[in-house]
Amino acid sequence: MKQSFNKIQSVNGTLSLPGDKSISHRSVMFASMAKGISIVKNCSNSQDVTSTMNCFSKLGISFSIEQGIIKVNGKGFKGFTPPAENLDCGNSGTTARLITGILSAQNFSSTLIGDESLSKRPMMRVVNPLRLMGAEIVTSANGTLPLTINQSSNLKAINYKLEVASAQVKSALILAALHQDETSRIIETASTRDHTEKMLGCKVEQGKEGKIIYASKENYPVNFEITVPSDISSAAFFIVFALLTKNSSLLIKHVSLNETRTGILTVLKNMGGKISIENEIVENGEKRGNIRVESSDLQNIEIPVELIPNIIDEIPILAIAGIFAGGNFKVSNAKELRVKESDRINSICYNLRLTGLDILEYDDGFEISGKMNNPKVEFESYGDHRIAMAFAVLSMLMDNGGIVNQFESVGVSNPNFVEQLKMICSY
Ligand code: S3P
DSSP states (O other), X not given: OOEEEOOOSEEEEEEEOOBOHHHHHHHHHHHHHSEEEEEEESOOOOHHHHHHHHHHHHTTOEEEEETTEEEEEEEOTTOOOOOSSOEEOTTOHHHHHHHHHHHTTSSSOEEEEOOTTXXXXXXXXXXXXXXXXXXXXXXXXXXXXXXXXXXXXXXXXXXXXXXXXXXXXXXXXXXHHTTOSSOEEEEESSXXXXXXXXXXXXXXXXXXXXXXXXXXXXXXXXXXXXXXXXXXXHHHHHHHHHHHSTTOEEEEEEEEOOTTTTHHHHHHHHTTOEEEEEEEEEETTEEEEEEEEEOOOOBOOOOOGGGHHHHGGGHHHHHHHHHHSBSOXXXXXXXXXXXSSSOHHHHHHHHHHTTTOEEEEETTEEEEESOOXXXXXXXXXXXXXXXXXXXXXXXXXXXXXXXXETGGGGGGTOTTHHHHHHHHEEO
């Protein structure tokens, strides 16, 4: 579906966004693993989290949803039933990678499949360390989905230093480790989102080589109730939009402010963005608060390498901020962007070239300079939700507006993106 956007005058008002996608995935997974009823409030209504719920339904878990509150009837330790069909992870890398960790420890075999995009994404990053734990996993010849996880009775604890800065890999190993009496040690040299270890109460220590996460049966989840904070990665599109639009002031409520996710706020503030946090509280071990944003004049800065994993999902919208900021915008050390829902380096560079900007594309990033010549552009989302939303924001900042192809992909993380825009845009 093609979606057309006109130039807007200002962005004003208050938004309450659905729950954080990463925390929602984990809430659904841990509630399914725990025994008894768990309650998940403000769960993400994204297609990705629906994919997670669909997989667990096929493993015998029942969900009831009333007024946005999800009740999960979990089956307890190794209580899943063998699935009668393949488990379809849709577009969701988090579903596929985390569930591989859980399924590696079950007493039955299962097969994971996904859509065209997910079926191209690398799975060996989880398969290799899980095999070291004793998991028996068969992948396609390219190391991608479909993936069959065979029953393996002798999974053992692991002592493993992560080779990729990936919360998904880290989480898959922690989830497999929850099924052994012996303690696994997972060492992370570059900081990534820490929701899994926080929610499971894993012991964490700073070691010589990096952060050490300890996980064993002691951390196996028990049933719980959670109110998921709103998604900072969804909020990022609105934050940048308000910063870049004249006469704008926006309040986004109850957003997750977990420090492994707030790199986007740090970078935008360092660029001169007027962003303030109000009513900050800690709930279920996770910080949340209201984010207030005012129109600002931005200046590009050097983005610190160590922040890249923290802002990896926000780079598409950060690049849009970079176009309007003084100086050139440059991202490097971000090769991971090439294996996201689309090759995001290519997706961003292709679309920005259409506007007349000068783009240098690198293996691990890109650089933007020059001026837009404001044609009415038809942008290509490549079926990637974050590319679709980033170029929707750019379209609304361009004199002649713009069009985004395959716009339905926004449903992967935020199905109500257009309705939310309508609440805050003045033309
Ligand atoms: C996620 C981790 C990140 C992120 C993804 C969600 C998670 O991926 O890009 O959107 O929920 O663990 P990697 O861990 O592969 O970097």
